[in-house]
Amino acid sequence: MSCVILVRYGEIGLKGKNRIYFERMLMDNIRRSLGDLKGIKVSREHGRLYVEHEEDAERVIERLKKVFGIVSVSPARVVPLDMEAIKEGALDEVKEFLKDRGTFKVETKRANKKFPYKSIEINSIVGAHILKNTEDLKVDVNAPLFTVNIEIRENNAYIYSTSYPAPGGLPVGTTGKGGLLISGGIDSPVAGWLAMKRGVEITGIHFYSFPFTSERSKEKVVELCRVLAGYGGPIRLFVVPFTRIQSEIKKNCPEKFYVTIMRRMMFRIAEKICLKEGCTVLFTGENLGQVASQTLESIAVIENVVNIPVLRPLITMDKSEIIEKAKEIGTYDISIQPYEDCCTIFVPKHPATKPKLEEVEKAEEKILGFENLVEEAVEKAESMSITPK
Structure with a gap:
């Protein structure tokens, strides 16, 4: 008897003729996630993936729990398609995990219809064997403390609890590439995580205004990307120098439009980086009504400067929901570190919440040669590859 990790996927199983493409991408991502561990072998068999390994199972499981496309994993005993072997494997499972007291049931899925026993027969035979060879155990098919799961597959039987x-x-990687505006706050890492969950390979774009923001603020964003990389593999991060542009905005534009024009500049730069990197869409952490730049009017005026789609995964979420998700995925504690990003400097006392496009465009014209400033920022952007911890 050997042990493997049984991997289940959900939505992939609904795919048609291209299902094999999604399965292979998932297998590749699993191999990448486990690449530095010993004896990793990933295989596929009729709607299930299996991971063989020579490591501590908990270490393998912790990584698999972060791989998008997987809905659950189980450490399983592998036994031959033989009733005696199945009986003994199930008994071993009970003795290891349930010990000697409590209630249990046996639940069988017989994917291999050639196996001579039906599911209900397997449940009965295996359950009787467990009762005969243990003490103080009872069967409870409605609310058991412990369920012995048996899957009868093409070549083996798998037993897990x-x-x-x-x-x-x-x-x-299955749905393409997208840029992510990542500020270092709570929202944008969650937006990136949600984009990755839908199969997007993200490229981070961070705007850095030294000396108004510290080196530590940049390191904070790198750490956030490192957490995200733990879910989806290495992330390309662009750190864009933004000090000169922000200074020109402050010097030449009406105060109420500082944030609006700053965001328009960010979008222009981000679009150029996206096109350069093969990203077809831009993701942001914007949330409707949260701040002045996130009213419907502001969103429309800001987005007006780009041609690629801008997607906002958090647009209808409450802040409490975003915080809860940030805690769940492991970015919250990093995001709340007290290092300001460029979005928190030069903030006007009374920002425009319903800016008019014509007024904003007229205000922008006061920044002489802003197109050159945008090109310069793109050219001087620092690029780095961020890997998981």
Whole structure:
């Protein structure tokens, strides 16, 4: 008897002729996530993936729980398609995890219809064997403390009693590439995580205004990307020098439009980086009505400067929901570190919440040669590859 990790996927199973593409991408992402561990072998068999390994199972499971496309994983015993072997494997499972007291049931999925026993027969035979060879155990088919799961597959039977949830979604890379405006706050990392959950390979774009913002603020963003990379693999991060542009905005534009024009500049730069990197869409952490730049009027005026789609995964979420998700995925404690990003400097006392496009464009014209400033920022952007911890 050997042990493997049984991997279940959800939405992928609904795919048609291109299902194999999603399965192979998921297998590749699993191999990448486990690449530095010993004896990793990933295989596929009729709606299930299996991970063989020579490591501590908990270490492997912790990584698999972060791979998008997986809905749950279970450490499983592998036994031959033989009733005696199945009986003994199930008994071993009970003795290891349930010990000697409590209630249990046996639940069988017979994917291999050639196996001579039906599911209900397997449940009965295996359950009787467990009762005969243990003390103080009782069968409870309605609310058991412990369930012995048996899957009868093409070549082997798999026995397990524990399942660990994973994020679900689609394998990263299956739906394309997208840029992510990442500020260092709570929202944008969550937006990036949600984009990755839908199969997007993200490229981070961060605006850095030294000396108004410290080196530590940049390191904070790198750490956030490192957390996200733990879910979807290495992330390309562009750190864009933004000091000169912000200074020109402050010097030449009406105060009430500082934030609006700053965001328009960010979008222009981000679009150029996206097109350069093969990203077809831009993701942001914007949330409707949260701040002045996130009213419907502001969003429309800001987005007006780009041609690529701008997607906002958090647009209808409450702040409490975003914070809860940030805590769940492990970015919250980093995001709340007290290092300001460029969005928190030069903030006007009374920002425009319903800016008019004509007025904003006229205000922008006061920044002489702003197109050159945009090109300069793109050219001087620092690029780095961020890997998981």
